[in-house]
Amino acid sequence: MGxxxxxxxxxxxxxxxxIKTPSPSPPPPPTSKPHYYPKKSQSPKKKxxxxxxxxxxxxxxxxxxxxxxxxxTLFNSLISNSRNPTSDNKFYxxxxxxxxxxxxxxxxxxxxxxxxxxxxxFSPDRFTYHVLLIQSCKSVDLSLSPVHQVLxxxxxxxxxxxxxxxxxxxxTLCSSGHEEQAIELVKELSSKDSPPDTYxxxxxxxxxxxxxxxxxxxxxxxxxxxxxDIKPDLVTYTIMIDNVCNSKNLREATRLLGVxxxxxxxxxxxxxxxxxxxxxxxxxxxxVLGVYKKMQEEGVKPDLVTYNTLIYGLSKSGRVKDAKxxxxxxxxxxxxxxxxxxxxxxxxxCREADPLGAVALLEKMEARGCAPxxxxxxxxxxxxxxxRLLDKGxxxxxxxxxxxxxxxxxxxxxxxxALCRNGRVAxxxxxxxxxxxxxxxxxxxxxTTLESTLKWLKKAREQGLVI
Amino acid sequence: xxxxxxxxVMTDNPKKLANLIDLVNLPSTLREFMGQSQTSRLGCFKRxxxxxxxxxxxxxxxxxxxxxxxxLKSVLLGKPQVELTELPTLIKLHFPKQPR
Numbered sequence: 252m253g254x255x256x257x258x259x260x261x262x263x264x265x266x267x268x269x270i271k272t273p274s275p276s277p278p279p280p281p282t283s284k285p286h287y288y289p290k291k292s293q294s295p296k297k298k299x300x301x302x303x304x305x306x307x308x309x310x311x312x313x314x315x316x317x318x319x320x321x322x323x324t325l326f327n328s329l330i331s332n333s334r335n336p337t338s339d340n341k342f343y344x345x346x347x348x349x350x351x352x353x354x355x356x357x358x359x360x361x362x363x364x365x366x367x368x369x370x371x372x373f374s375p376d377r378f379t380y381h382v383l384l385i386q387s388c389k390s391v392d393l394s395l396s397p398v399h400q401v402l403x404x405x406x407x408x409x410x411x412x413x414x415x416x417x418x419x420x421x422x423t424l425c426s427s428g429h430e431e432q433a434i435e436l437v438k439e440l441s442s443k444d445s446p447p448d449t450y451x452x453x454x455x456x457x458x459x460x461x462x463x464x465x466x467x468x469x470x471x472x473x474x475x476x477x478x479x480d481i482k483p484d485l486v487t488y489t490i491m492i493d494n495v496c497n498s499k500n501l502r503e504a505t506r507l508l509g510v511x512x513x514x515x516x517x518x519x520x521x522x523x524x525x526x527x528x529x530x531x532x533x534x535x536x537x538x539v540l541g542v543y544k545k546m547q548e549e550g551v552k553p554d555l556v557t558y559n560t561l562i563y564g565l566s567k568s569g570r571v572k573d574a575k576x577x578x579x580x581x582x583x584x585x586x587x588x589x590x591x592x593x594x595x596x597x598x599x600x601c602r603e604a605d606p607l608g609a610v611a612l613l614e615k616m617e618a619r620g621c622a623p624x625x626x627x628x629x630x631x632x633x634x635x636x637x638x639r640l641l642d643k644g645x646x647x648x649x650x651x652x653x654x655x656x657x658x659x660x661x662x663x664x665x666x667x668x669a670l671c672r673n674g675r676v677a678x679x680x681x682x683x684x685x686x687x688x689x690x691x692x693x694x695x696x697x698x699t700t701l702e703s704t705l706k707w708l709k710k711a712r713e714q715g716l717v718i
Numbered sequence: 719x720x721x722x723x724x725x726x727v728m729t730d731n732p733k734k735l736a737n738l739i740d741l742v743n744l745p746s747t748l749r750e751f752m753g754q755s756q757t758s759r760l761g762c763f764k765r766x767x768x769x770x771x772x773x774x775x776x777x778x779x780x781x782x783x784x785x786x787x788x789x790l791k792s793v794l795l796g797k798p799q800v801e802l803t804e805l806p807t808l809i810k811l812h813f814p815k816q817p818r
Binding site for chain 1: 735760767776781801802803805
């Protein structure tokens with residue numbers, strides 16, 4: 252197929268797919284890409300068996316052998332044995348994908364050529380090449396040559412890489428730990444005519460944040476801005492702020508906020524939530540109130556996460572009174588407090604040595620139809636043990652056992668210490684058993700804690716601190 | 719903060735973890751009780767504790783005490799009665815530090 256101007260290409264492609272595949276599989280719009288993509292990367296052996304082709308026996312599509320000649324024989328028998336081979340491209344793509352999952356890229360390309368030759372009605376579509384693209388990205392080592400090979404193949408066969416190809420390639424490269432190559436590829440594709448869309452771009456940024464030093468991401472953003480005029484959007488900034496907050500880099504976060512407004516973006520609810528979370532991470536929970544006020548000044552409507560973060564931050568910094576006030580505020584605003592809200596508040600109350608108040612809140616939340624989660628129970632157990640209300644703690648533990656709630660390391664340790672301090676070693680052993688039985692902790696972790704607690708008890712007894 | 723601290727102990731002190739979970743050739747007394755020739759300190763502890771539970775050896779009046787039967791006595795220094803508190807320490811005696 253000859254080269255087409257870019258404007259025509261997508262249209263041409265759409266028509267092609269409509270003719271060839273009766274089932275609706277036009278190129279997915281950018282928004283649905285994340286949903287589409289996982290379908291492709293599903294365990295390949297499952298796919299052909301499930302829904303692609305009922306008229307063919309399913310077992311034959313499993314390629315146990317990695318040898319190309321075996322695969323060719325299998326395909327030949329597949330075509331010749333069925334009287335009416337399917338015209339659905341999905342089937343052939345699945346066959347190719349199944350083969351590619353345990354063969355080399357070269358073999359897959361040979362196999363595809365073989366498929367076209369043996370069964371002319373099958374004409375590969377964009378998704379066929381994307382199967383190869385995924386494989387090539389997985390087999391990237393230091394150079395991008397396998398990817399180039401597939402991209403060239405795509406172009407010569409009339410499917411020049413588009414946004415979807417870019418996205419698929421980038422995601423596969425990043426998830427196999429080839430971030431540098433992904434960046435290289437994106438730059439290369441941007442200089443041709445398939446620049447990444449915002450989803451791909453933000454995916455890279457998020458991935459770089461997690462796995463590479465900050466400077467790598469900053470360089471990437473700079474290069475994209477200077478080279479291809481692709482600028483970070485509000486979501487990108489949110490990702491970046493979240494990242495620096497997680498690594499407790501407040502100065503960078505403040506700088507980014509400045510850049511954000513310079514770029515003409517108005518922080519939205521998510522940005523503010525991220526900032527609030529950042530303050531909580533930095534153990535400056537008290538600052539959340541300032542952020543909340545700023546939000547109100549700017550007229551940004553807080554959502555459930557805002558209130559949860561707010562209550563969490565206030566509780567953490569010992570301002571439970573304010574936190575309680577916001578529980579009422581959020582309910583007036585029509586938000587339904589969830590387990591996170593209540594647990595944060597309980598955490599605060601336990602910190603203020605008011606575990607009984609926290610238990611009362613548990614009853615209240617259950618009455619309001621909100622089910623506590625394991626975090627809630629662990630917070631309460633911790634609080635009750637710290638507050639020397641061991642009997643209540645024991646009762647709570649019984650409830651936890653009934654619900655088979657898992658223990659967390661922190662509350663497990665506190666609970667053991669409280670039991671031993673009160674001379675209830677046997678019960679401590681029971682808790683140890685439960686921790687192992689419910690798989691809350693590893694055997695080693697559970698035992699180490701028990702051992703050190705008993706050692707501590709012995710010492711305390713020698714010093715006459717505990718009877 | 720406890721998980722982090724524990725993790726730190728584990729990573730700082732791999733030897734400590736190793737002498738807990740490494741399989742060790744058992745002395746003859748322990749071999750008889752365990753019914754196997756190799757076990758780790760953790761495995762031995764779990765076996766002894768489950769033996770106590772299975773045979774209801776905890777003192778009915780004070781659950782923190784264990785009245786040893788003959789078999790258990792052979793493992794726990796021949797004491798007729800042991801406290802649950804000392805159980806890890808007693809078992810540790812069978813697993814001396816190995817010079818490496």
